[in-house]
Amino acid sequence: MIEELAEPVWRARAAAHRSRMERWTLPHRERSRLREAHPVHDFLFTYYSLRPAQLEQWQPGPGVRLLGDAGEFPERLGYRPDGDGIVLDPALLPERVRRTAGFVHGLVASTAARPARYGCFGLHEWAMVYRTDRPRHDAVPLRLGSTGTDAVVESMQVTCTHHDAFRFFTAAARPLNALQPAREDQAELEQPGCLHATMDLYKWAYKLLPATPAELLGGCFALASEVRELDMRASPYDLAAHGYDPVRIETPAGRADYARAQQAFAERAAPLRTRLLALCAALSEPAAVPSCAPARTA
Template sequence: MTASTDARTVVLDATTWQARRAAHERRADAWLAPHLRRRRDGVRHPVEDFLFTYYSHRPAQLRRWHPGAGVVLADADPEEFGRDYLATSAGVTLDTEAVRARRGDSIDWIRTLLRRTAGRPAQFGCFGMHEWAMVYRQTQQEVRHNAWPLRLSPEQTAQTVERNGVRCSHFDAYRFFTAPARPLNLLQPTRESQHDLEQPGCLHGNMDLYKWSYKLSPLVPSELVADAFALAREIRTLDMRASPYDLADLGYPPVAVETPAGRAEYAAAQRGFAEQAAPLRDRLLASIERALGGPDT
């Protein structure tokens, strides 16, 4: 049961918010248990572990529930939720002013990135060559996931990159390109140009909605962070199926982007992920506006 106190605040009774917290923890546990078991056993998984190793959000942080800005939790203890929460006459709520004072520049940077990305047309012509550029002109021993074989020989892999070209707009993918691959890219992304280059068809840009959601936490509800994690997990699967690695033994049949049929399959999946990412991006922006009191000017 909920009751609004004004246009920007919602009060959740104890039964409601505790049920939401428990549901979030169960959802997170389903993702975390296999990862923690592999970590304990010293087993690496090139697909499933990526979101825990590349991104900085720790498993315990993903599991922890926050209601987001503009929510009051009745019959709650602020010490349960952390330093950014205040006790009020109606219950516990997030101190958005404290969060903004400490992290305002970062929040504004993320908001600008999300708004500019949402305002651009999506591009679907990269065909996943960013992963191939990360192993371009390397031997099997040199590649990042060298416990897993490449589907093609190093020379055939290089020829695929050269034949298809590289059109990567995402800096955090581009920075992992091998040195000889970087000049082949149509763009030369930098951190400074990220606001100008990020586009909503990019797999890594859409995967990064998870990063922006947890960096905005606790301003955004943890359910939104979990939704972004779930999408990023699906995107990572396509990313690695379309990569030059042979992961069939792990249950990931390849999307053979070195062929016309594979490129068509990749672009169709990429469009689907862009459609799923758009409302998540909108929800993140709405959470920022709700917390900070108005649209970016």
């Protein structure tokens, strides 16, 4: 079933999406202009590669007919006239989008089906600076110093399940992890309690552009931003100068706080995973073209 949007409606949605994303894109552009680094938020634009202008751009996704003057959309890949409007036709998208949709569907579905684990306590960030004199954020001091940081890693079990976090572990930290996550077993190891698996929903959403509904993309990005803040607050870095209080995972109270926040993020990520899976299905089987348009309040 096709959802029809009158021009005032979809233009209002486009303006609302842009305004929502400018909360992050405008400060990022200003920092870039001033050549100022931010140890928390730069990650959202450097590790994740979508440009700010692309993040701000609105698109309806499949299953939506835009009415009125939508002349700018046929210039984008996948759009075609349809009756008195235009639609995104998955059959017109590059083959890479369909292949990516198949991969993302498999990974996200297997992650969603696995029980969440809440016992890692963010030690991946500590393992990235374990026994090294070259921490990733060398302009930010370590809260407990090098010796204290190493002692925390050695006092707890490291149980990272995420390959793209594990690959940044120092050589000394890698043998301490209970698992050795590799790219080829990503779908067998990722689980919904992992902060990085939650943040990566944003990556999988933008990998499916131009087919991803902007509200889904924006929802994944907004959640990734909050998760990133927890990720760094629980890290060994002292971020007080940037306005962040630490989550002291070296203490029982801090670990309990981390696990509660981790569980809350996993619960908030679940509906985004469901919507992402629906999008992947729409792109993998374009003849069906089910509506995966998000609710108005994404």
